[in-house]
Amino acid sequence: xNWLRSLLKDNWGWFVVVALLAVLxxxxxxxxxxxxxxxxxxxxxxxxxxxxxxxxxxLSFGHALFxxxxxxxxxxxxxxxxxxxxxxxxxxxxxxxxxxVLVVVMVIGAAIGAFLQVxxxxxxxxxxxxxxxAFAEMTFILSASTELRPLTGGDxxxxxxxxxxxxxxxxxxxxxxxxxxxxxxxxYILARRLVNSPTGKVLxxxxxxxxxxxxxxxNVFVYxxxxxxxxxxxxxxxxxxxxxxxxxATPDLLGVGRTIDALLMTIIxxxxxxxxxxxxxxxxxxASHTLADLPAFEKSWPLLLGIGYxxxxxxxxxxxxxxxxxxxxxxxxxVRRLVGR
Amino acid sequence: xxxxxxxxxxxxxxxxxxxxxxLFFLIAAGLSxxxxxxxxxxxxxGSLFMVGAYVALTTFWLLGGYPLSAIPAQQLGVLGFNTAxxxxxxxxxxxxxxxxxxxxxxxxxxxxxxxxxxxxxxKRPIFQILLTLGLVYVIAEVVKLIWGPAPLGMAKPALLTxxxxxxxxxxxxxxxxxxxxxxxxxxxxxxxxxRTRIGIIIRxxxxxxxxxxxxxxxxxRVFTGVFALGAGLAALGGAAAVPFLGxxxxxxxxxxxxxxxxVVVIGGMGSFPGAFVGALLVGLARAxxxxxxxxxxxxxxVVGMMALVLLVRPQGLLxxxxxxxx
Numbered sequence: 201x202n203w204l205r206s207l208l209k210d211n212w213g214w215f216v217v218v219a220l221l222a223v224l225x226x227x228x229x230x231x232x233x234x235x236x237x238x239x240x241x242x243x244x245x246x247x248x249x250x251x252x253x254x255x256x257x258x259l260s261f262g263h264a265l266f267x268x269x270x271x272x273x274x275x276x277x278x279x280x281x282x283x284x285x286x287x288x289x290x291x292x293x294x295x296x297x298x299x300x301v302l303v304v305v306m307v308i309g310a311a312i313g314a315f316l317q318v319x320x321x322x323x324x325x326x327x328x329x330x331x332x333x334a335f336a337e338m339t340f341i342l343s344a345s346t347e348l349r350p351l352t353g354g355d356x357x358x359x360x361x362x363x364x365x366x367x368x369x370x371x372x373x374x375x376x377x378x379x380x381x382x383x384x385x386x387x388y389i390l391a392r393r394l395v396n397s398p399t400g401k402v403l404x405x406x407x408x409x410x411x412x413x414x415x416x417x418x419n420v421f422v423y424x425x426x427x428x429x430x431x432x433x434x435x436x437x438x439x440x441x442x443x444x445x446x447x448x449a450t451p452d453l454l455g456v457g458r459t460i461d462a463l464l465m466t467i468i469x470x471x472x473x474x475x476x477x478x479x480x481x482x483x484x485x486x487a488s489h490t491l492a493d494l495p496a497f498e499k500s501w502p503l504l505l506g507i508g509y510x511x512x513x514x515x516x517x518x519x520x521x522x523x524x525x526x527x528x529x530x531x532x533x534x535v536r537r538l539v540g541r
Numbered sequence: 542x543x544x545x546x547x548x549x550x551x552x553x554x555x556x557x558x559x560x561x562x563x564l565f566f567l568i569a570a571g572l573s574x575x576x577x578x579x580x581x582x583x584x585x586x587g588s589l590f591m592v593g594a595y596v597a598l599t600t601f602w603l604l605g606g607y608p609l610s611a612i613p614a615q616q617l618g619v620l621g622f623n624t625a626x627x628x629x630x631x632x633x634x635x636x637x638x639x640x641x642x643x644x645x646x647x648x649x650x651x652x653x654x655x656x657x658x659x660x661x662x663x664k665r666p667i668f669q670i671l672l673t674l675g676l677v678y679v680i681a682e683v684v685k686l687i688w689g690p691a692p693l694g695m696a697k698p699a700l701l702t703x704x705x706x707x708x709x710x711x712x713x714x715x716x717x718x719x720x721x722x723x724x725x726x727x728x729x730x731x732x733x734x735x736r737t738r739i740g741i742i743i744r745x746x747x748x749x750x751x752x753x754x755x756x757x758x759x760x761x762r763v764f765t766g767v768f769a770l771g772a773g774l775a776a777l778g779g780a781a782a783v784p785f786l787g788x789x790x791x792x793x794x795x796x797x798x799x800x801x802x803x804v805v806v807i808g809g810m811g812s813f814p815g816a817f818v819g820a821l822l823v824g825l826a827r828a829x830x831x832x833x834x835x836x837x838x839x840x841x842x843v844v845g846m847m848a849l850v851l852l853v854r855p856q857g858l859l860x861x862x863x864x865x866x867x
Contacts, residue, residue, distance in 0.1 A: 259667060261584070261674060319848045322855040326582040326670055327810075330802050331851065333584070337799045338844045345837045456795060460678050463671060503686060506679035513672045514661060 221381055225374050233377050234445070237369070239485045240380040241441045244387045246465035246477035248434035253463075254472030255395050256427045257407030259325065262332030263462045265339055266312060266432045268454030270305045270439030272343065275358040275449040276351070277301045284350045291351065298364055302440060309436025313428035321421065324410070336454065344451040357450030361443065369445045380441060384478070387434060391474055394430065403427055457502075464509050470519030479520060549708035554828050556707070560716040560785065562824020563723025567778025568797055569804035569816040570730065571771020577747040577811020579764050581659060581669050585676035586775050587798025589647050592680060593776025594789040595688055597643030598695035604635045612693050636698035640780045647776020648769045655768035660761070677795065684791045692788035701784075719781055726774065727817050734813060743767060747811050800827075803847040809860020818859060822846075 208215065225233060245267060252258045280295030296304070316335065320328050342348055344355040352358065363369065369376045394400050402423050405413040414420045443449050452458070461484070469480030492501040512519075518526060572586045602612045654676065662669045701718050704711035734740035742763055746753045754760045783789050800823060808819025823843055830839035850857065 259670070319851060321852065323851060326576075327806075327851075327855075329670060330582060330806070331847070334799055334802050334844055334847060337795060338840065341796070341840060342837060347835055347837050456674075457678065460674060463674070467671070500682075500686060503679060503682035506675055506682055509675045510658070510672060510679065513668050513675060514658070517665065517668055 218385060225377055230373050233373050234369070235485070235489060237377055237380045237445055239482045240384040241438050241445070242465065242485055243478035243481040244384055245435055245438040245462055246469070246481045247387060247391050247474060248431045248438065249462040249466050250472065250474060250477040251391055251394070251427060251431045253466060255400065255407065256403040256424065258424060258428065259329045260332045261329040261459055262316070262336035263435055264454050264456065264458035265332070265336040266309050266435035267439035267442070267458055268339065268343070269312060270309055270436030271443040271449045271453045272352065273305050273308055274301055274440045274443050275361050277304060278361050278363070279358070281351065286348055286351050302437070305436050305440045306433045309432040309434070310429040313432030314425055317425045317428045333456070336459065337456065340451055340454040343454050355451055357448055359448040361447045361449070363444050363447065376445065383441060388474070388478065395474065399423065399426065460509065464505070467509070467512050467517070467519055470522030473519070473521040473525070476519050476521030545708065549710045552707060553710050553712060554832050555825065556712055556716060556720070558825035558828030559821060560719045560824070561827055562821040563719050564778050564782050565800050565804050565823055566723050566817055566820035567726060568775045568801040569808070569820050570726070570813060571774045572801050573805045573808065573811055573816040574743070574767055574813060575771045576805070578743060578750070578767050580666060582673070584670060584673040584798065585680060586771070586801060587796070588677050588680035588794040589650060589772045590775040590779035590797050591684060591789065591791070591794035592650060593643040593647045593779030594783050595684055595693070596646040597639040597780030598693055598783050598789060600642040601635050601639035601695050604638060632696060633698040633700045639695070640777065643780030644773050644777040648773035651769040651772025652765060654772070655765045659768070677798070681791045681794060690791055692790035694788040695783040697784040715784055719785055722781055726777070731813065739763070800843070803843050806847045807850045807857060809857025812857065812859045815857055815859035819857070
C-alpha cells in the first residue's frame with residue numbers, strides 16, 4: 201500500500217482535478233460540456249506539441265499537418281469514398297468501422313512524423329521548422345484545391361460525417377465527454393511516463409546538446425524519429441476526435457493558424473512542463489469563447505489573439521506553469537511576509 | 542508540331558518562368574541575407590511582400606481618385622472605369638509612386654520589426670522565430686481588417702501595357718519589366734555586397750558575426766539595415782507583382798513565403814547568388830509544370846525539389862557549410 205500512498209501524496213492535485221471533471225457533467229448544460237470536450241482534445245494537441253518543442257527541442261511549424269490529416273482521414277474513411285475520380289484515378293473505399301479508422305489515423309500520424317524526420321535527416325533547428333511548415337502549407341493548399349475537390353470537398357470541406365450512435369456528440373454528449381476526458385488522462389499519463397523514461401532523458405540530453413549526446417553514443421536520429429512518431433500519432437488522434445465532435449473537416453484544420461494555436465497554448469502554459477500546455481489549452485479555448493462573443497471583439501478577435509501571442513513571446517516566455525515553478529519560492533515568501541510569519 | 546512553334550512555346554514558358562522567378566528572388570534575397578547575417582529566419586517575409594503589394598495598390602487607386610472602399614477587385618484595363626474624379630491622370634506616374642510608396646513602407650515596417658520585436662530577443666533565438674510566425678498571422682489579420690478578404694487588383698501603367706511579339710507569340714511587356722527589375726536588383730545588391738565597405742561588413746558578418754563585432758563594428762546597426770533592406774526588397778516585389786498576378790489576397794503572403802523557403806533551401810541559406818539561381822530554377826520548374834500538368838502539381842514538384850536538395854546537398858546548391866559553432 202506504500203506505492204498507493206506515495207502516488208496519492210505526489211499527485212493529489214491531479215486526483216482533485218480529475219474528480220472535479222468527472223462530476224462536473226451533473227451541473228453543466230450541453231453547450232458547456234461541448235466546450236470542455238474541445239478543451240480536452242486541444243489539451244492533448246498542446247501536449248503533443250510540448251513533447252516535441254519542450255522536451256526534445258524539436259521546433260516544428262507543421263503540427264497542423266498531423267491534426268488536419270488525422271481529421272481528414274476520419275472524415276474520408278467513416279464516409280467511405282465512392283467512385284471518386286482524382287488525377288485520373290478512380291478511388292473506391294468502403295466505409296470502415298471506427299476502431300479500424302482510429303488505428304489507421306495513428307499509423308498515418310506516425311508515418312508522417314517518420315517522413316518529416318527522414319526528409320530533414322541532414323538538417324536541424326530552424327531548417328526543420330521551415331520544412332515542416334512547407335509540407336503543412338503544401339497539404340493545406342492541396343486540401344483546398346479544385347483538383348482534389350471530389351475527394352476533400354475543396355475549400356468547403358466535408359460535412360455530415362457519420363459517427364456511431366453510441367458515442368454521437370449530439371445525442372450522447374455526456375458519453376462523448378467522458379470519452380474525451382479519458383483520452384486526455386490516458387495521453388497525459390503516457391506522456392509523463394515517456395518524458396521520465398530513459399528515452400525521455402536521452403531526448404532531454406539531445407535538446408540540451410545534440411553533438412554531445414551523439415558523442416556519448418546515442419543514435420540521435422532514432423530518438424528523434426521515435427518522438428516525432430509519437431507526437432504525430434497523438435496530434436493525429438486529436439484531429440480525429442476533434443472532427444468526431446464537429447463532424448466536418450475543413451482546410452483550416454491544416455492551416456498555419458492551427459499550428460499557431462498549438463504554439464499559443466504551449467507558451468501560455470509554459471514550454472516543457474506538460475501540465476502547462478494543457479492548462480494553456482483551457483485558458484486559450486475558454487478565453488476565446490468568452491471574449492470572441494463580445495460585440496467589441498467580434499471582428500478583430502483573431503487579430504487580438506495574434507497580438508496576445510506576440511506579447512506572450514516577448515514578455516511572458518515561460519508561461520503560467522513555467523513562471524510559477526521559477527518564482528514559487530519567491531511567491532511563497534511574499535505571502536508569508538504578508539501573513540506575518 | 543513544327544519545330545518553330547515548339548521553340549516559340551518553350552521560349553514563352555521560359556519567359557513566364559523567369560518572371561515568376563524574379564518575384565521569388567525579390568523575396569528570397571532578403572530572407573537569405575537576413576538568415577545568413579543574423580541567424581533569424583523571418584517567417585513573416587512573405588507578409589512583407591503582401592504589405593508592399595497592398596500599400597502600392599492602395600496608393601495607385603487613391604492617386605486615381607478612388608476612395609479606399611472602392612478599390613477594384615480585378616485587374617482592369619489601363620483606365621479602368623472612369624467614375625471617380627481622377628487626381629493624377631498619368632498611370633505611369635501613379636504606378637511609379639505606388640511602387641515607391643510600397644517599397645518605402647516595406648523598409649519602414651522592416652526597421653520597426655527589427656528594432657521593436659526582433660532585437661529584444663537576440664538572447665532567445667527560438668523565440669525570435671516564434672515571434673515572426675506570430676507576425677504572419679497578425680499581418681494577415683490586419684490586412685483582412687483594412688482591405689477585406691477578397692483579392693484586390695491594380696492596373697498596369699500605360700507604358701508597360703501591351704505585348705511584344707516573340708517568334709510569333711505575344712508576350713506581355715509587363716512581364717519583361719519584372720524580369721528587368723529583378724536583374725537590376727540583382728546587379729545593384731550584388732555590387733553593394735562586393736564593392737562597398739558596408740557590403741564587406743555584411744559578407745564578413747555572414748561568415749563570422751562575433752569576429753566582425755570584435756573588430757569594433759556596430760553590428761546592431763548593420764542588422765537593422767539588412768533587415769530593412771530585405772523587407773524593402775520583398776515589398777518592392779509585392780508592389781510589382783500585383784498587375785502580373787492580377788490581384789493580391791491575404792493568403793498570398795503565406796504562398797509566396799513558401800516559395801521563398803524552397804528557393805533559399807535550394808540556393809543555399811545566406812548565399813545571395815544562391816537565392817538568384819534558386820529563384821530562377823523554382824520559377825522555371827513552376828512554369829513548365831504549370832503548363833504540362835497543373836498548378837497544384839507544380840507546387841508539389843517544387844516542394845519535392847526542396848526535399849531532394851535537403852537530402853542530397855543540405856547546404857544548398859551554392860551554399861557553404863558553416864564552420865565552427867552555431
